[in-house]
Amino acid sequence: MLALLHTSPVHVPVFDALRDEVRPGLRLRHSVAEGLLDRARAEGPEAVAGEVRAVLEGAVAEGARAVLCTCSTLGAVAEAARPGVPVLRVDRPMAAAAVATGARVTVVAALRSTLRPTAGLIAEEAARAGAAVAVRTVLVPDAWEHFTAGDTARYERAVATAVDTVTDTDVVVLAQASMAPAERLVTTSVPVLSSPRPGFAAAADAAEGGGGTSRPSDGTARG
Missing domain, CATH: 3.40.50.1860 (Rossmann fold)
Structure with missing residues (x-):
């Protein structure tokens, strides 16, 4: 079990x-x-x-x-x-995959409390892999309010829109499991990783x- x-x-x-x-x-x-x-x-x-x-x-x-x-x-x-x-x-397997994908990792989150733990996890996996990685974070404004209100469609669109604005990165990490459905909405050519x-x-x-x-x-x- x-x-x-x-x-x-x-x-x-x-x-x-x-x-x-x-x-x-x-x-x-x-x-x-x-x-x-x-x-x-x-x-x-x-x-x-x-x-x-x-x-x-x-x-x-x-x-x-x-x-x-x-x-x-x-x-x-x-x-x-x-x-x-x-x-x-x-999110640990996702973090390891991000480190393997490129040296510039962008963490996108809907909750501020998730940014530091996810960035720290990527740093852990980078150290384990012996890789030099630069991590930056992006908080999606108002997204969590949509999620808690039960408006998952609006939540996913907000996340996807935020991801599509990210530039100068090798990979985007969706910090929360609830963000995974936004993958199907993004249009960026940058790899986007989710955790579930x-x-x-x-x-x-x-x-x-x-x-x-x-x-x-x-x-x-x-x-």
Whole structure:
């Protein structure tokens, strides 16, 4: 069984569909903790580290063999929880793919709290690869308000428009899993990477005994 920690219920059907496509038969256990993201934004991710650890330990007690954290803001505290099984953050394979794509990486996010964790993750993967990478960040104005209001179409258009304005970069990273549908709307020739598919593939491998990996097993790119 693979356990997933989400901070929005919109991710549940997304990852169920990925399971059906990529790893049919794998049992998933979804935990949705919307309040964790609100607190992490207000007080910092470390403020909710104990609660994150409790959710992960509960999943392991119920039989999870690996855990996937789909929230980029909480990814680092989830990895640090160490509940006895592999814990993977959904954006790490994407970050590794970005480093492999080029030296100029642009992180696009709808939440300010996601920018620093994602840029830091790319720096980690660059250091691991021995690569020199320059990271810049772009915050999409008002996009998160569209998302929280349930207007996903407007949210995705706002993200795509922001991506299409990015120049002088080798690759664009969509910092949040919820941004992935915007890929189909972009017109840029620059590669655009999102996290759900490669992140899920790596976590499924870990849950089925293949061992956790931070290397992307199924990159997602446009360009």
